[in-house]
Amino acid sequence: MTEELSGADLIYDWNEKGDKPNYPKRVKVVDETLRDGLQSPSVTHPSIQDKVYLLYLMRCLQIDAADLGLCGAGERFKKDVVVLAKEIVNQRMGIVPQSAARTLESDIAPIVDASEEAGIPIEACVFLGSSPIRQYAEGWNVDTLLRLTESSVTFAVKHGLPVMFVTEDTTRAHPETLKQIYTCAIRHGAHRICVADTVGHATPEGVRALVSTMRKMVDEVNPNVGIDWHGHKDRGLDIINTLAAIEAGADRVHACGLGVGERSGNTPMEILLVNLNLLGMGDRDLTGLPEYCQVISQACGVPISYNYPIVGADSFRTATGVHAAAIAKAINRKDDWLSDRVYCGVPASMVGRTQGIEVGPMSGEHNVRFWLRRHDIEEHPVVVEKILAAAKRSAKLLTDDEMKRMVVVLHQRLKQGESVADEDLEMALAA
DSSP: OOSSSOHHHHOOOGGGSSOOOOOOSOOEEEEOTTTTGGGSTTOOOOOHHHHHHHHHHHHHTTOOEEEOOOGGGOHHHHHHHHHHHHHHHHTTOOOEEEEEEESSHHHHHHHHHHHHHHTSOOEEEEEEEOSHHHHHHHTOOHHHHHHHHHHHHHHHHHTTOOEEEEEETGGGSOHHHHHHHHHHHHHTTOSEEEEEETTSOOOHHHHHHHHHHHHHHHHHHOTTOEEEEEEBOTTSOHHHHHHHHHHHTOOEEEEBGGGOSSTTOBOBHHHHHHHHHHTTSOOOOOTTHHHHHHHHHHHHTOOOOTTOTTTSTTTTEEOOHHHHHHHHHHHHTTOHHHHTTTTOSSOGGGGTOOOEEOOSTTOOHHHHHHHHHHTTOOOOHHHHHHHHHHHHHOSSOOOHHHHHHHHHHHHHHHHTTOOOOHHHHHHHHHO
């Protein structure tokens, strides 16, 4: 932080003005990457080695719980859940293991087996469609839903599994139906309920109305029961909806690395964690986020776009002259706090990254000088002038190799007292 001024002096924060949401000091987070994330039709299913590595990265990010997979989807998935759950036990990770299941004994029984084999209770995330449209499509009625709820929760609890009961498509379900289903689940032993925006339908206003209503209902039945929020991003409202759910009473929220998942995907974990820290709902060490996202990208075959928040190539770099000038001046002050915020809403250091300044057609003198300084090269006026002119003629950023080749040519000419023509630098760029 600069010695002369405080952060409050340098940034007028409109986020602190007006009616501020009553956020808790810490919110628990569930990582759904290895379950809902892998339901994306476009991803590659990672090897068990990659899954284990990812579990370690989750621990570093202080993830509270992780769905390890659908045991009922087949023996392969059950084996992976066992391996991961055993790793949690052996390494004493503070991660609650989960496995999702339909309201069928045939789905829940494999979780019981996996839990016994791993030697740790695995939270059964038992899900059931609840909206009228889903009931119509399936040929269900409310009595059917209540029967499935009672039998599945009773079976899981009888076999020693903690149960989170999930109503699919909660955001389009009737309140009376939800009240009956959740009440039934809680009274038969569910210790948590999950409100799910399964198709990405909700708006923040709808989320606040729904979750606050469910919070009141749960408090009437059993105040000790927790509420989870599970959101999708079909309308691009995933983060704001998650924050609305927290504001309304959800104490645990779900997300997937890089936002992978069915259709348009789920709430992105990396963006959620950064926002929780910035909003004072956690102080997690997020310097491991780039590695976490890179592992998911490589293991699941999900490319990270250059302009993706937090971990994209361009998240913390600029090639624009006016931006670069401000950052370079801040860096010259040797003030990390200042350089991390003067042209950035998310501090790069929070996620283990640094500010970058590149040279391209929209650059200015500060871009070139910064690059030369970073590479311990003399900032000769002719070198700066010629490289900047070459950058202006270019249609893209200049790479480090291209910059170095031009520097070599320029220094040779300067040493020999010769002038440098544009063609000389174009030849160096084309080499």
